[in-house]
Amino acid sequence: MADESSPELAVENVRTAMNPAGILWGRRAWELLSLVRARSPLVQCITNFVSMDLVANSLLAAGASPAMVHSVHEIDAFTPRCDAIYVNIGTLSESWLPSMRAAASAAVAASRPWILDPVAVSASDFRMDACLGLVALRPAVIRGNPSEILALSSACRFSDSKGVDSSHESTDAVEAAMSLARTSNAIVAVSGAIDYVTDGQRVVGAQNGVPMLQKITATGCAVTALIAAFVAVDPSNPFEATVCALSIFGLAGEMGMDFARGPASLRISLIDSLHGLDEQNVASRVIVSPMP
Numbered sequence: 001m002a003d004e005s006s007p008e009l010a011v012e013n014v015r016t017a018m019n020p021a022g023i024l025w026g027r028r029a030w031e032l033l034s035l036v037r038a039r040s041p042l043v044q045c046i047t048n049f050v051s052m053d054l055v056a057n058s059l060l061a062a063g064a065s066p067a068m069v070h071s072v073h074e075i076d077a078f079t080p081r082c083d084a085i086y087v088n089i090g091t092l093s094e095s096w097l098p099s100m101r102a103a104a105s106a107a108v109a110a111s112r113p114w115i116l117d118p119v120a121v122s123a124s125d126f127r128m129d130a131c132l133g134l135v136a137l138r139p140a141v142i143r144g145n146p147s148e149i150l151a152l153s154s155a156c157r158f159s160d161s162k163g164v165d166s167s168h169e170s171t172d173a174v175e176a177a178m179s180l181a182r183t184s185n186a187i188v189a190v191s192g193a194i195d196y197v198t199d200g201q202r203v204v205g206a207q208n209g210v211p212m213l214q215k216i217t218a219t220g221c222a223v224t225a226l227i228a229a230f231v232a233v234d235p236s237n238p239f240e241a242t243v244c245a246l247s248i249f250g251l252a253g254e255m256g257m258d259f260a261r262g263p264a265s266l267r268i269s270l271i272d273s274l275h276g277l278d279e280q281n282v283a284s285r286v287i288v289s290p291m292p
């Protein structure tokens with residue numbers, strides 16, 4: 001969605017991308033992506049079956065090191081060695097929930113950030129209860145689509161979500177995200193045409209992205225994994241890391257779109273673009289706007 005065709009526009013983008021604290025988001029995003037590439041943070045992923053391939057390949061393309069380690073018997077030995085832990089309840093089952101809880105607890109005990117994706121949280125009481133239990137284990141970041149954040153925020157058991165896809169716009173969920181951030185003490189991100197990120201006080205909107213990302217299953221799961229990689233390299237600034245990861249993923253989507261004929265080819269060119277992002281594109285094309 002960003003236009004970098006003229007130098008004047010690029011300068012304007014940098015200007016609008018500056019938040020009240022004076023952060024140049026394009027520069028910050030490049031800094032964090034460079035850190036991910038240099039340090040290759042190890043990210044344990046307990047994620048759904050649908051998303052495993054895209055999550056692992058997105059992390060690798062960004063420079064991180066994914067590990068799909070699920071067994072409850074491996075948590076004690078493995079989780080404390082990871083730089084961040086990603087928990088996604090997309091294909092939740094009774095046998096996986098103990099692993100998720102154990103990994104979240106082990107992460108907190110080892111002072112490692114863990115990140116939650118509450119996929120289809122309102123689909124059943126089982127999912128909602130599991131998710132509320134996980135939120136109580138203090139994730140650093142929660143990223144969901146608008147329907148998921150609305151449902152989780154109000155802990156409403158009968159939302160009108162259609163399942164794993166959202167039936168709301170991200171703007172509808174900003175208040176709910178702020179409320180969830182305050183009650184959970186997590187950074188909360190709502191994806192959509194604009195990805196909103198809040199710590200309960202501040203809200204910014206990450207504008208990069210293309211609508212066709214919604215037509216590829218598990219792009220939401222993949223961007224949450226990318227958030228985990230970014231928080232891993234800057235754990236004391238999860239708000240900034242979340243904004244930058246969403247921006248980088250959206251920008252990779254925009255650049256991938258130049259080579260895509262539909263969702264299937266975008267899935268490929270998205271990963272290629274994530275791998276090939278350079279400083280010039282990141283610094284000039286990332287657009288983040290503060291919410292008044």
Ligand SMILES: Nc1ncnc2c1ncn2[C@@H]1O[C@H](COP(=O)(O)OP(=O)(O)OP(=O)(O)O)[C@@H](O)[C@H]1O
Nearest residue numbers: 145191192193209210211213214217218219220221
């Ligand atoms: N209308 C849109 N325009 C541009 N980008 C969008 C739009 N809607 C979603 N996106 C982007 O698509 C990606 C996935 O977001 P989405 O809200 O579809 O997640 P999700 O529903 O959790 O996906 P999934 O469950 O399939 O993983 C994010 O990077 C988001 O920024």
Ligand SMILES: Cc1ncsc1CCO
Nearest residue numbers: 048050090091119164218
């Ligand atoms: C389609 C689907 N069903 C459970 S998880 C998942 C991937 C997108 O969240």
Ligand SMILES: [Mg+2]
Nearest residue numbers: 119145220221
């Ligand atoms: Mg999702």
